[in-house]
Amino acid sequence: MPVGGRLRAALARSAELVSPGHETGSKRAMVGSELVRSLRRELSGKRALVYASEIARFHRAKGSSDYLRAAQYIREKLMSWGIDRVTIERYPIDGKKTYGTWTPPPAWEPVRATLSLVYPEERPICDFETEPMCLIFGSTSTPPEGVVLDVVDIGDGESEDVYVTRSVARKLVLTSGAARSAFLNAVRRRGAVGVLSDHMVHEDSSIGRTRYDLPDAVNYASFPVTHEDIGRMALGFSLSHRQAEELRSLLKSGPVRVKASVEARLFPGEMHVVTGLIPGEAGEGTDDGEVLIIAHLCHPKPGANDNASGCGLAMEIARALSQGIAEGRLARPRLGVRFMFVPEMFGTMAYLDRHPGWARKVKAGVNLDMVGESRDTMSCANLVPTPWSLPSAVNDVAAFYMEMVALRGKMYEGSQVTRDWHYNVTGFTAGSDHYILVDSSFKVPCVYLGHWPDRYYHSNMDTVERLDPEELLRIGLVASSIALTFAAADAAAAQFALNLVDAGARDRIASAARASCEAAAMCREPARRVDIAKALEQRLEVMVDRELAAVDGVVKLVPAGDASRVREMARTLKSGIRATARAARAKVELFAGAFREASEEGKLTGWQSGRREQLARTDDDEAASGAVYVRLFKGPLDPAYLYDRVGEKRRKQYEERQREDPDFQLKLIEAVNYMDGKRTLGRIAALVSAEFAGFTLDDLKGFVDDLERAGLVRRK
Numbered sequence: 185m186p187v188g189g190r191l192r193a194a195l196a197r198s199a200e201l202v203s204p205g206h207e208t209g210s211k212r213a214m215v216g217s218e219l220v221r222s223l224r225r226e227l228s229g230k231r232a233l234v235y236a237s238e239i240a241r242f243h244r245a246k247g248s249s250d251y252l253r254a255a256q257y258i259r260e261k262l263m264s265w266g267i268d269r270v271t272i273e274r275y276p277i278d279g280k281k282t283y284g285t286w287t288p289p290p291a292w293e294p295v296r297a298t299l300s301l302v303y304p305e306e307r308p309i310c311d312f313e314t315e316p317m318c319l320i321f322g323s324t325s326t327p328p329e330g331v332v333l334d335v336v337d338i339g340d341g342e343s344e345d346v347y348v349t350r351s352v353a354r355k356l357v358l359t360s361g362a363a364r365s366a367f368l369n370a371v372r373r374r375g376a377v378g379v380l381s382d383h384m385v386h387e388d389s390s391i392g393r394t395r396y397d398l399p400d401a402v403n404y405a406s407f408p409v410t411h412e413d414i415g416r417m418a419l420g421f422s423l424s425h426r427q428a429e430e431l432r433s434l435l436k437s438g439p440v441r442v443k444a445s446v447e448a449r450l451f452p453g454e455m456h457v458v459t460g461l462i463p464g465e466a467g468e469g470t471d472d473g474e475v476l477i478i479a480h481l482c483h484p485k486p487g488a489n490d491n492a493s494g495c496g497l498a499m500e501i502a503r504a505l506s507q508g509i510a511e512g513r514l515a516r517p518r519l520g521v522r523f524m525f526v527p528e529m530f531g532t533m534a535y536l537d538r539h540p541g542w543a544r545k546v547k548a549g550v551n552l553d554m555v556g557e558s559r560d561t562m563s564c565a566n567l568v569p570t571p572w573s574l575p576s577a578v579n580d581v582a583a584f585y586m587e588m589v590a591l592r593g594k595m596y597e598g599s600q601v602t603r604d605w606h607y608n609v610t611g612f613t614a615g616s617d618h619y620i621l622v623d624s625s626f627k628v629p630c631v632y633l634g635h636w637p638d639r640y641y642h643s644n645m646d647t648v649e650r651l652d653p654e655e656l657l658r659i660g661l662v663a664s665s666i667a668l669t670f671a672a673a674d675a676a677a678a679q680f681a682l683n684l685v686d687a688g689a690r691d692r693i694a695s696a697a698r699a700s701c702e703a704a705a706m707c708r709e710p711a712r713r714v715d716i717a718k719a720l721e722q723r724l725e726v727m728v729d730r731e732l733a734a735v736d737g738v739v740k741l742v743p744a745g746d747a748s749r750v751r752e753m754a755r756t757l758k759s760g761i762r763a764t765a766r767a768a769r770a771k772v773e774l775f776a777g778a779f780r781e782a783s784e785e786g787k788l789t790g791w792q793s794g795r796r797e798q799l800a801r802t803d804d805d806e807a808a809s810g811a812v813y814v815r816l817f818k819g820p821l822d823p824a825y826l827y828d829r830v831g832e833k834r835r836k837q838y839e840e841r842q843r844e845d846p847d848f849q850l851k852l853i854e855a856v857n858y859m860d861g862k863r864t865l866g867r868i869a870a871l872v873s874a875e876f877a878g879f880t881l882d883d884l885k886g887f888v889d890d891l892e893r894a895g896l897v898r899r900k
């Protein structure tokens with residue numbers, strides 16, 4: 185959903201507002217369209233593509249020598265471009281060491297692997313040398329001469345019944361389901377030697393992404409290995425659907441035997457985080473802060489879009505900014521710009537764990553994950569904002585730059601501009617490194633720029649041919665513009681951001697009111713209309729707090745000398761936002777018509793009143809609603825950590841809830857974010873349900889009980 189026309193008009197005003205300019209040394213720090221124009225002269229999508237292609241040559245398993253080689257390649261490049269303090273930090277990974285609630289699996293070093301059919305026919309099936317994706321992550325060595333194994337088909341492996349009729353011990357199971365569950369059920373619990381799987385995650389027929397559409401795709405699969413798997417033999421191959429179907433059809437007429445030969449080591453090792461800094465004008469030793477560009481470096485070869493693209497683009501941004509500043513075309517920003525290349529989520533968590541003061545210094549972040557998708561990936565660029573629990577101007581600034589880059593299009597006559605980029609601004613999602621950073625124990629306002637869906641995601645078809653230099657350039661312009669705007673951190677940048685937050689806030693409030701008015705107008709029951717008005721009132725209360733907090737965040741960016749002017753402006757804008765919310769409420773009351781009369785009669789029905797009844801249903805509930813909990817862990821909760829402690833039955837229940845409600849995990853993430861040792865559970869449930877409809881106190885209570893049982897929270 186691109187930014188509306190009203191915002192665009194506001195932006196035109198913003199350009200005037202900012203243009204008086206702000207001199208820093210010899211060169212003025214730019215913001216807005218002027219910044220995008222000048223970055224267009226610095227950044228190259230083709231260079232980003234070259235760096236991404238280099239990274240795609242490495243099989244980037246955490247702790248492997250190929251991952252380290254990719255990290256060293258990035259380090260060398262960053263150093264050659266004059267990036268400061270370039271280091272590769274090392275963090276132990278042995279399957280026991282935990283960062284927050286995140287336990288990285290032991291290091292894994294694949295060396296060679298082959299699989300061939302030996303009965304009823306003899307022929308090779310796959311070879312790690314030519315298709316590294318074929319060896320399931322976490323597989324370990326066979327004896328050097330290999331092992332000959334019977335294959336047994338377990339279907340999707342989800343039902344227990346299949347194991348009643350089939351013995352899997354000392355065999356290889358063939359599954360259309362996830363390698364993970366076959367590993368747990370067949371290998372761990374029933375003594376199978378390994379797994380063959382043609383499972384494809386996120387099948388989506390609308391983009392031609394099913395095993396039938398892509399019968400030769402070999403999918404990225406991994407075993408949930410722990411320290412206990414070190415020294416044990418367990419192996420697995422990811423097969424294409426075609427290969428798996430051939431085995432299935434042979435199995436129909438009799439036994440099938442294969443020979444597997446694997447050399448791969450699971451061991452206590454280290455994972456690596458590459459980082460470097462373009463220092464700010466404020467210089468070393470000051471605590472003025474940084475802006476972050478982060479990309480995850482792990483994943484199998486080629487992993488071109490996921491995520492050689494993010495790393496290659498982060499490298500190109502580092503080069504372009506460093507050289508542009510050194511050669512005087514770009515002003516050195518007041519704050520530094522840090523670049524970080526990590527094992528996804530685990531590396532970010534480990535870095536935050538080792539550098540406890542650092543998160544406070546990071547004023548804004550951009551996570552680049554899957555940024556180069558060509559058209560044939562059937563993908564779409566997305567801007568994922570911070571969650572409601574972490575209000576920040578970075579969301580509106582990022583949306584502005586998306587719009588700016590999209591509006592580049594051809595000019596026909598006069599000032600007519602066309603949009604030549606299709607993108608979305610989504611709600612908050614988890615699943616990549618921004619999710620670690622935005623957690624309320626770190627509070628780094630980090631947006632996520634990426635693509636979704638992707639036809640070739642997590643398969644051997646995610647190759648460098650599917651990287652588009654134009655798309656890399658577009659995302660690169662957005663990311664570097666965000667970085668330089670927040671790194672400028674001066675009065676001009678603050679005014680620019682304030683204008684955007686204000687315009688965005690008014691848009692969001694107006695669209696919430698518009699939706700409520702529409703619902704009220706369509707609704708035939710007066711009492712139900714009252715609910716609609718009430719619901720909006722509650723939602724607006726949370727929305728306005730969030731907008732005002734984003735405004736306050738901008739004021740904090742500015743050095744003390746300039747702050748009073750910005751603070752004055754912020755104060756005026758804040759009262760404008762409050763007035764907008766009042767007007768929105770009045771409009772919805774108007775559409776809801778009989779609002780006052782009906783509420784006086786106490787005729788509340790529907791979800792709104794249902795929830796209210798629920799909040800005060802029993803004494804127990806009342807107590808729960810007023811209870812306050814303190815978090816005892818940092819970073820977001822790794823669901824695996826919780827499931828390990830509350831058992832398989834609860835895990836299944838959580839998974840069931842997630843199937844019914846795709847936002848369920850996000851709601852739990854936000855509930856944790858709001859748990860600050862002051863808010864009551866009732867308040868947290870209300871905050872979460874303002875962001876995502878349909879979160880009940882019961883949901884929250886069950887979750888908090890589990891957290892308490894796992895020793896993750898304490899009742900105050």
Ligand SMILES: [Zn+2]
Nearest residue numbers: 490491553554
């Ligand atoms: Zn990724």
